[in-house]
């Protein structure tokens with residue numbers, strides 16, 4: 001069990017500032033997601049916690065103790081790497097057992113742990129195969145199993161299920177969430193998939209260019225993003241960010257002084273009778289429908305449950321659900337939400 005704290009940590013690689021004056025606290029037992037686009041510094045944060053990289057500035061604390069000078073083995077955190085790092089000449093079973101054999105754990109205890117983890121991750125039937133004989137998704141689950149058999153203070157996972165197909169990814173993320181709660185251990189989880197982050201995380205941090213833009217629960221970040229960047233990173237389709245001269249047309253309240261744009265989630269944009277806008281495309285998705293709309297040269301999206309009968313080319317009016325508007329200044333920072 002461990003809390004993990006970053007205090008003004010900076011990490012550079014030559015001219016590249018991979019992690020730029022980052023501070024955050026991960027509480028004990030949290031499922032904490034680092035979420036952001038490629039090259040925004042997420043993997044480097046994990047390597048700093050693991051001890052594979054050293055900060056140039058700042059301090060990292062595990063359970064309140066500075067660890068910058070503690071070697072990786074003594075930090076006792078388990079990592080699932082993006083490239084998985086499985087031993088190619090060993091079977092899946094030997095890969096999973098490896099951290100326990102290395103620690104000279106008794107055979108009966110190893111057998112019990114492997115059996116337990118194999119059941120949780122549904123890999124019992126592939127344990128005799130080598131990594132080359134496994135699919136990408138199977139390899140990922142073996143790598144996760146190898147981390148889970150240990151008894152570390154925290155787990156670090158770098159995009160561990162990205163190679164799985166969509167259905168298996170959904171199942172595995174639900175299992176990972178359940179396993180993390182069962183184990184009662186801190187899990188720091190890197191993903192670039194917003195749906196995955198929002199579905200598993202207790203808390204998440206949104207990254208851009210080595211900096212954290214906002215930290216909070218998935219719900220807070222979705223409902224009260226502090227910028228157009230965070231608003232745009234969470235939610236699919238993305239939030240409509242519109243110029244203030246369209247506020248009247250949509251019946252949105254006037255924003256605070258300095259408002260340059262206002263934001264409306266697609267589920268809060270309603271189609272009404274009128275002729276201000278036009279439906280450009282209708283995307284039926286089974287349980288919901290996404291309607292693509294144009295108003296002058298501005299493109300908008302509206303989502304609704306079910307399969308309402310709309311047709312491309314139809315003239316429409318638009319309205320916003322009351323209290324569901326955010327206002328942004330010229331730099332894209334959130335000013336306030338409409339009451």
Ligand SMILES: Nc1ncnc2c1ncn2[C@@H]1O[C@H](COP(=O)(O)OP(=O)(O)OP(=O)(O)O)[C@@H](O)[C@H]1O
Nearest residue numbers: 013016017018037038039040041042043044045192
């Ligand atoms: N060992 C290294 N040597 C030089 N540059 C590095 C090294 N590791 C990372 N970087 C650079 O640091 C920046 C952050 O990389 P990092 O891998 O942490 O991002 P990321 O958000 O995890 O990306 P991805 O989602 O693609 O894995 C990038 O510009 C990357 O090229």
